[in-house]
Amino acid sequence: MRTTWRPGRWLIILPPLLFLLVFFLIPFAFAFKISFAETAPRVPPFTDVISFTRDHHLHLAVSLGNYRYLLTDEVYGVAYLYSLRTAFFSTLICLALGYPMAYAIARAPKSAQGLLLLVIMLPFWTSFLLRVYALEGIIRDNGFLNALLLRLGLITHPLHIMRTSVAVYLGIIYSYLPFMVLPLFATLEKLDRTLLEAAADLGSTPTRAFLDITVPLSIPGVIAGSMLVFIPAVGEFVIPSLLGGPNNLMIGRVLWDEFFGNHDWPVASAVAIAFLLLLVGPIAIYQYYNVRQLES
Amino acid sequence: MERSSSTLLNSVLFFGIAVLYLPILVLIAFSFNASPLVNVWGGFSTAWYGQLLHNRQLLEAALLSLEVAVAASSGAVVLGTLAATALVRFARFPGRLLLTGMVNAPLVMPEIITGITQLLLFVSMVQLLGWPHRGFTTIVISHVTFCTAYVTITVQARLASADRSLEEAAMDLGASPTRAFLEITLPIIAPAIISSWLLCFTLSLDDLVISSFVAGPGASTLPMVIYSKVKLGVSPDINALASLIVCVVGACIVSAGYLMARSDRRRALETQLAGR
Numbered sequence: 141m142r143t144t145w146r147p148g149r150w151l152i153i154l155p156p157l158l159f160l161l162v163f164f165l166i167p168f169a170f171a172f173k174i175s176f177a178e179t180a181p182r183v184p185p186f187t188d189v190i191s192f193t194r195d196h197h198l199h200l201a202v203s204l205g206n207y208r209y210l211l212t213d214e215v216y217g218v219a220y221l222y223s224l225r226t227a228f229f230s231t232l233i234c235l236a237l238g239y240p241m242a243y244a245i246a247r248a249p250k251s252a253q254g255l256l257l258l259v260i261m262l263p264f265w266t267s268f269l270l271r272v273y274a275l276e277g278i279i280r281d282n283g284f285l286n287a288l289l290l291r292l293g294l295i296t297h298p299l300h301i302m303r304t305s306v307a308v309y310l311g312i313i314y315s316y317l318p319f320m321v322l323p324l325f326a327t328l329e330k331l332d333r334t335l336l337e338a339a340a341d342l343g344s345t346p347t348r349a350f351l352d353i354t355v356p357l358s359i360p361g362v363i364a365g366s367m368l369v370f371i372p373a374v375g376e377f378v379i380p381s382l383l384g385g386p387n388n389l390m391i392g393r394v395l396w397d398e399f400f401g402n403h404d405w406p407v408a409s410a411v412a413i414a415f416l417l418l419l420v421g422p423i424a425i426y427q428y429y430n431v432r433q434l435e436s
Numbered sequence: 437m438e439r440s441s442s443t444l445l446n447s448v449l450f451f452g453i454a455v456l457y458l459p460i461l462v463l464i465a466f467s468f469n470a471s472p473l474v475n476v477w478g479g480f481s482t483a484w485y486g487q488l489l490h491n492r493q494l495l496e497a498a499l500l501s502l503e504v505a506v507a508a509s510s511g512a513v514v515l516g517t518l519a520a521t522a523l524v525r526f527a528r529f530p531g532r533l534l535l536t537g538m539v540n541a542p543l544v545m546p547e548i549i550t551g552i553t554q555l556l557l558f559v560s561m562v563q564l565l566g567w568p569h570r571g572f573t574t575i576v577i578s579h580v581t582f583c584t585a586y587v588t589i590t591v592q593a594r595l596a597s598a599d600r601s602l603e604e605a606a607m608d609l610g611a612s613p614t615r616a617f618l619e620i621t622l623p624i625i626a627p628a629i630i631s632s633w634l635l636c637f638t639l640s641l642d643d644l645v646i647s648s649f650v651a652g653p654g655a656s657t658l659p660m661v662i663y664s665k666v667k668l669g670v671s672p673d674i675n676a677l678a679s680l681i682v683c684v685v686g687a688c689i690v691s692a693g694y695l696m697a698r699s700d701r702r703r704a705l706e707t708q709l710a711g712r
Contacts (some may be wrong), residue, residue, distance in 0.1 A: 146613075148527060148614075153522045153529060153531070155515055156518050156522070156584060157513075157534070157538075157541075159581075159584070160581065161538070162557075162580070163554065163577055164542060164550075167554050168553050170556040171556050182562070184560075186565050199473070237448065240445050240449065243445055244445035244446050244448065245449065245450035247445070254697055258693045259453055260453070260694065261689065263456045265638050265688075265689045266638075267638075267642040269642065269662060269663060270662070271459065271460065272461070273670070273674070273678060274460050274664075277463055278459045282474070305677050314459070318456070320454075334575070335498040348440065354607070363690050368544065371545075372546055375549060378663075379647070380668060385476055392546060395548055395552065396548065399501070399552065399649070405556070405705040409552065412553065415546075415549060416549055423541065426540075
């Protein structure tokens with residue numbers, strides 16, 4: 141099915157390519173540049189890194205101060221580590237909860253699968269902000285959960301969940317669970333049932349067959365789902381801001397405060413660039429598995 | 437063994453689904469609470485919904501958000517369909533890897549990074565070119581960027597599984613490639629395009645973080661107004677507004693899902709008939 145290359149094809153390729161290049165990729169170059177600037181009381185609020193003198197000589201004013209500041213001020217290191225740890229354990233819990241869910245959907249009758257998937261998809265697309273807000277209604281001191289537990293006599297004093305790490309974990313798990321279930325379902329659904337039957341015929345127990353066949357074959361889904369939860373969770377802003385307390389400083393929140401609170405655009409840029417470097421590994425893994433899955 | 441394990445699986449599934457839906461259901465229930473206290477049920481009332489209609493700030497923000505969502509999803513549908521066509525139909529072209537990467541990266545990139553980098557681009561562009569001024573235009577451009585990714589993925593999947601022989605037959609009968617695409621392929625991928633428009637509409641309507649960065653001081657979208665109110669705690673009028681949005685968004689998603697499922701079924705039937 142070889143077709144000859146027609147120049148008209150550029151009309152199809154160029155619009156999305158150029159748009160994403162200009163508005164998605166190139167912005168990183170600007171953030172990189174501005175992370176070497178200094179704040180200045182003007183509009184926009186930073187100094188020029190690259191400028192031309194009157195006799196057309198290139199003038200570079202590179203300041204490493206922002207990065208030095210990130211390394212010396214404890215807040216940033218603490219926030220990075222706290223974000224990584226929170227995202228890591230939330231991902232594990234999502235996996236523990238999401239895997240059986242995806243497996244149950246994959247084994248459900250075909251007629252029920254569509255509906256179950258829609259039921260999982262619906263919150264996936266429904267307003268993120270409003271879902272976090274709705275969760276607050278459940279876990280507040282006078283919220284639904286405490287009312288229920290008090291009524292059942294399981295506790296005598298309301299549990300204090302809001303503004304703690306537990307609230308941040310609950311928020312991330314609640315918000316990102318569908319991101320875990322969908323890719324897991326995609327790989328589990330494609331699983332060749334005859335392999336399991338063959339294993340059973342050869343005397344393997346269902347548990348054994350699950351561990352030896354199902355789990356290894358679902359690894360691409362596990363990785364895709366974990367990355368889809370982990371990467372956005374590390375940069376989460378809304379959840380720690382609405383549910384967390386002053387101690388639950390995640391890097392997204394630090395960046396936000398630096399930008400909107402302190403109006404320090406260069407430091408905010410440096411935080412973003414350092415954060416991005418941290419995420420290059422996970423994003424590369426996600427892309428690798430994603431491309432492989434598309435090709436198979 | 438087999439039975440007990442599937443009971444266990446199904447209970448985890450239903451527990452998970454209950455966890456996903458309970459907060460939303462409680463929220464909707466309390467939006468009809470007559471009492472202004474958020475933890476006391478004071479009888480059924482729709483007063484909070486009525487109050488929303490008199491809140492000018494909310495109405496203006498809602499209008500801006502709707503305009504942005506329509507513009508952004510329409511733009512994203514065009515760019516995403518082009519990108520999907522390029523990736524599925526042209527096996528090799530310069531920049532293919534770059535395009536694949538740029539289509540997938542926005543899906544996982546933390547919004548806070550996309551937001552700040554795009555703002556810095558816009559600010560620098562204004563310095564160099566005098567355009568675009570922060571507000572409607574910049575919000576739309578940012579939303580088109582991440583929405584394009586979702587459109588591309590959805591349309592790409594549909595296009596890859598589409599039967600090319602019909603298009604080839606049309607070209608054998610003398611149709612130009614453009615005409616064959618417009619008359620044969622476009623109707624086949626139309627459900628994917630329409631449903632991704634609906635999904636982009638909901639994503640754009642919902643975006644808080646990126647909009648906050650690129651909107652500039654003059655413009656506030658609905659999520660930005662909601663966020664500043666929510667920061668102050670749970671309140672009954674926000675419950676009403678949230679319930680309304682959740683219902684609109686839910687309707688969009690269900691129709692998108694329905695469209696995709698219906699076209700899947702029809703295609704399965706056609707393949708079955710063709711096979712006989």
